[in-house]
Amino acid sequence: MTRLHKSLLLFAIALGLFTLGRALLYVLYPLQFAQLGFGQVLAAFGNGLRFDGAVIARVFAIPFLLMNLPLRWFDRRGWFDPLAWLAYALTLGMVLLLVGDVFYFEQVRRHVSYELLLLRDDWGFMLHYAFGVYWWALLLFALFALALGWLWQRVLRGELRTMRWAALQYVALFLALAIVGRGGVGGKVIEIIDAYDNGDSAYGHLSLNGVFTTMVFSLNLDPVDHHFYPQEQAVAIMGEQQAIIDPAYPMLQRYDVEPTGHNLVFVLLESWNFDYVDSFSGGSIGATPNFDALARDGLKFSRFYAAGQRSIEGVQATLTGIPALKGLPRIDAGIGVSNFTRLGAMAERHGYHTVFVQSSDRDSFKIQGVARSAGFKEFYGKEDIPLLLNYPDPTLATFGWDYDMLMFLKGKLDQAGKPFLAYAFTGTTHTPYPELDGHVIRTPHGLVDENGYINALHYSDWSVGEFINAARQQPWFANTIFIFTADHATHFQQGGLRQLFHTPFLVYAPGIVPAGTNHNVSSQLDVMPTIIDLLGFPDEFAALGQSVFRKTQGQAFVTEGGQSIALITDRAHLKHNLHERLETAGEGLSEAGFMQLERQLLARDQLSYELLRDNRWAR
Structure with missing residues (x-):
């Protein structure tokens, strides 16, 4: 496979993991989505691909563009593989956030948003909490990381074929990342509000993912306009x-x-x-x-x-x-x-x-x-x-x-x-x-x-009671x-x-x-x-x-x-x-x-x- 083919396969793996996360959310909390018909659920999964692809494209943009630089010198594993393993680490980080989002959804019935931005002084507690209460989840995640690493290695092994029309393919990759990252060709950049465009909260929740909502809040991609009247x-x-x-x-x-x-x-x-x-x-x-x-x-x-x-x-x-x-x-x-x-x-x-x-x-x-x-x-x-x-x-x-x-x-x-x-x-x-x-x-x-x-x-x-009695x-x-x-x-x-x-x-x-x-x-x-x-x-x-x-x-x-x-x-x-x-x-x-x-x-x-x-x- 060429560098571009392998890159696209890695992207597809990440996209599949996001879809699995959405399926897990749907299966674990059926009452939150009970009002959705079968067609609406399928539509939400399809709509969710826009948000999944957008956040993956933004996270993968720099390593992917470096992995596919349009010069023959870069057709070597010594250049490609380290950047691909960086994408693996980024994928693990996104999956960890997805898993945390699924647990968090049970608490407040929405996706994580600004909360991670407020933990700068509480990481000690969070680590203690995770290892003390959810140690089993961390163990499962470690096993998952090993399995994903094995799959990643399967994609990376083997010789890299030379990319033909490398410059043209590079431009196509750049445009694809830009289009997917912004959520489409026309209109404005995809935002949280777009998940609720049909006015249904359950549909919007199922469409979104915690990585996207966290990124939007952390980068302030969703401008806040509170002005409605003079x-x-x-x-x-x-x-x-x-x-x-x-x-x-x-x-x-x-x-x-x-x-x-x-x-x-x-x-x-x-x-x-x-x-x-x-x-x-x-x-x-x-x-x-x-x-x-x-x-x-x-x-x-x-x-x-x-x-x-x-x-x-x-x-x-x-x-x-x-x-x-x-x-x-x-x-x-x-x-x-x-x-x-x-x-x-x-x-x-x-x-x-x-x-x-x-x-x-x-x-x-x-x-x-x-x-x-x-x-x-x-x-x-x-x-x-x-x-x-x-x-x-x-x-x-x-x-x-x-x-x-x-x-x-x-x-x-x-x-x-x-x-x-x-x-x-x-x-x-x-x-x-x-x-x-x-x-x-x-x-x-x-x-x-x-x-x-x-x-x-x-x-x-x-x-x-004891306090009042005293x-x-x-x-x-x-x-x-x-x-x-x-x-x-x-x-x-x-x-x-x-x-x-x-x-x-x-x-x-x-x-x-x-x-x-x-x-x-x-x-x-x-x-x-x-x-x-x-x-x-x-x-x-x-x-x-x-x-x-x-x-x-x-x-x-x-x-x-x-x-x-x-x-x-x-x-x-x-x-x-x-x-x-x-x-x-x-x-x-x-x-x-x-x-x-x-x-x-x-x-x-x-x-x-x-x-x-x-x-x-x-x-």
Whole structure:
């Protein structure tokens, strides 16, 4: 074979591996693609070849062009083979990302996108996680690498025939790589949005692959345009739902309140699903008896939604009222350069003691810096928290132990000596789920399966119960408001778009906040305004959300992996990718109603993006 023939065969092998990855995705998650007919599935596989070919062509472009330089001197294996083995290494890297994408799809029901770009400080954890939990997958991958290497060698062995019309073939190769790499001859370069050109999310997910989506995000090949209306019109649209006190700073709000002097403890619960908390779902899993008891005496919110799908997005939303937006860094990666309401600093100005504690490492997700930037005076992480229980293996809790963290926090609150605002972030319910003591084991334990999750959830619930029981013995308890919600839902909670974000939200403050159930739609973006409202701070603040006590019907703005946004109401929801609608659902809502919902969604996205970009989010 000539150099070009061998190159094309290597390209075909890579393309076949991508198709196998798509088939694996389809077989492993049939419920996600059940709505597609047989013809649509075939069409998605065919459409997927465009995205597969595009990313392979871009990755292989340089080595292939070097491998096929149109001079006879290069018709030798000493030149061709090393470059071909470079293509082999690149193929292994792409396959590794494909495999990771398949595992990741189970967690969030979409392809990996920006996540790899945010792991620069977490590679140690990722390696520990991979070798500790998915060692078997790494072993299989090593065997696959050997098999692929054998196949690669089969292609490379043998003499290279001289290329005829080498210059012409080289030009043809260059043009072919360019055309395939851009996704076609005419029009613009292929983008993520092109996978959803028929408006079907499942079809788009099956067409795409994680290598392509990661490349697009990392190289910013998909320009972000958040401008849909003249800014004055966008402000007016948002003003239909909430009062605007300053059109130049549309996110600014102020409540006519007086300081209450209450203490407040906010607890962000790692991966607590709405459907797994019986007092909220009406189910009978039995994993959260302590939380269910609190819910009977607290104010439950039945239609509360996380603002995103990752922990740091939950921290950002609850702490600042700012959503995670496509094209903007998160709070741990640069959004802090813009002015935003610093909740801890506000509380300090009102004479409060502020403390932030998380069960995981201090620098996990750069939370230590996040807490400092929000104005919290004290910060503690796993390194600061002594273990109080004799765990089977204390090192297995990668993200720390909830009981020990909450008891550590209780000790700090005992010493406050004045009103306090505390923010706590649990972690034991994050995979891998550690081995636990017998008294909290409910099902046969697994590191990453649903049984392991239920056991970890039961332990976390027990920890919350012990924390509240200990707090009840302290003089500060009667004047304290406790707020509990989750950072995000997990993949064990099945269903449509709402279930992706549906989480419990509980305000527990006997004697301060009456017990009951609130059915208004609200979200993590409402948490910071709610805290300000409950503490009676009359200060100016900026947030996309509002206090849950001031909403009559409500809407929830959510973001899905930096790829799409959605607005959820009590009657309907609408999902959008900044170019077109991806999904709509509603009870008796007309097209005019969906158009109004779309206007509200896009206006919120536009204003959030432009105000943060222009540093006009807060004064």
